[in-house]
Amino acid sequence: MQRVKKIFRLVHLFVWLLFTFLVGLQLYADGLSYWLPLTTGFILTALFVFYSHFHLLTKYLGKKKRREYFLKLAGIVLTSPLPFVILHPKNSGTWDFFLGYYPIVVITIVPIFLFLSWLARVTETLVLNTIRKEQLEKQAAETELHYLKSQINPHFLFNTLNNIHTLVYKQAPTAPEAVLRLASLMRYMIYESNAITVPLPREINYLQDYIGLQQLRYKNSAVVDLTIHGVPETCEIAPLLFIHLLENAYKHSPARLEPGAIKVRMEIKANTLTFQIQNPIGSNQKKMEVEEPGGIGLANVQKRLQIQYPGQHRLEIVNSGETFTVSLEINGTHTHVHESETQLLHH
Template sequence: MYKKKTIAIFSHLLVWLTLFCLPYLLSYGQDQEINRVIAHFWIPLFFSAIIFYLNYFVLVDRFLYPKKMLQFVGVNAIMIAFFLFLKEYIEDNFFQDIIKKRLENTERVGPPFKIGVYIQVLSYMAPLLFSIALKTTQRWNKTEAERKEAINVKLKSELQHLHYQLQPHFFFNSLNNIYALVDISPDQAKTSIHSLSKLMRYMLYETHVETIPLSKEIDFMKKYIDLMKLRLSDKTNVHYQFPSEETGIKIAPLLFISLIENAFKHGVSASKESVITIHISSHNKTVIFTIENDNFPKETDDKSGSGIGLPNIEKRLALLYPNKNSFKTVVDNNRYKAQLEIETT
């Protein structure tokens, strides 16, 4: 903020200094009559500066933006008329030599008074219009910045809501799986609860950031897969292949877990053989996640699950990676396939 104010002050000083020196810059080394420069240039320039800054700091905000147009025009008209009169008064009383030359020129050329007044009015209108333009531009920039900030706050709120929506969804699905182990294998159920506590600790305390290392997310997915495998029979085979080395890539947390949940939820059968295949690869800054599993649709009377997994992914992708993601799902030969590609640059 301090730097911006310093630049603004320096810019204003530079502009007025340039205007102040303009008669000499345009004279190409010729001698300038100092009284003429003072009367016809520096005094009007001083009045122009007053018009500019009075409008810039007071009148535009007080009258123009509240749409008090008559007051705004009236105040500026009075001010311009006053400066026209004051300029003539100063010339008449302090620059007699310029008045004499003007009278001599008037006798030869004709009365230029009206044209002179018209030119002076236009010269005073220039700083007035410039102050309006500059103030309007700043106001627009401020409004645009506030609009973008409001959009950013809204996006963060939506992402937070989706994040909080995912946590209980994940927790309840995992509890349902552990519940099935309580009677069959109490020891495995205890192990599962311990593993689930580690996973929930990760979700609660390490995912409240915009991005995390891909390696951390992979570690989380491995633990979840190991947890789910505890309740699987020998009829289900799970294969996964993840990058073994640190890639340096960072992604938004918990983007893939819903797809893995769905694979264990809809791709496993108690009586039929099934295969779940999960693969993650990376190229430059692009991450490609693919998962395949057998498709065992739920019975129509099965009301388990909330059905928020895939919609949650799609909404988060739209917010986090607009125009930088590709998400496709298809069922082919009774095999469900999903591919998610993300550009993290």
């Protein structure tokens, strides 16, 4: 905000210097020998009218104090011609001279700069209010986004600790490995996920760690078939965006899964990232809702997409009764695009 106000001050200074130069140049070109004092008187009158009214509007604009405003405005109108009349090179110090030039200035010069000061004040107020509104909206969005991210950590931790508890209870030899994998996942969630975007390969590694942690529950081959097409290094993505979709796939699948039963497809093409996950539905969950009561899952993902990718995403959810498929398409994931957005948010 202070930067914008500083820009406005520099614009004022530049415009007045340019205006003074043009007025002096015109009077000099007209062959007036007294062009300098005439220019000085004219500019001082213009400055007095403009900034007196400008600050008057700053104080009373939008407030119901019309009487005070008009009384002070009358004072500005009555006193503003004095610099021009007093500094006029033809000033003879007589009442005839004063009464001759005073009304001319009041009628011609004063209304012009009253209007210009009003226009400048309204324009600056509009710009500042717009920026202030955008900042408030951005702060509200960041607060909500922080809240949504804060939901992820305890939700994920709760589910994973339950799984590790089961392994420890059964004295499974994979329990220590599960603890190490969880530590790796938590390190990413705590230290790296606070950024606006992260490199897509890092998010993929996070998903693979999670899949590896979940795989400890199964004795057969990998139950998740993860396929990636394209070059992930060219993309950045909002962190922790896919984890709920993957959690839901495990949660709503049958207790026993065949190898490759959960299919995860990721495709990076041009400036678009497509993520699709499909899982079989357990026999006791064919009539399930999109998210069970008290869950976070898809609702969290949908809100985050609205905040971080407004107008840039498409989310489709299909429940066929046999399989549950979520397809997500995000535009604007190319590294250069997000670097620009990050710089704008930073500034």
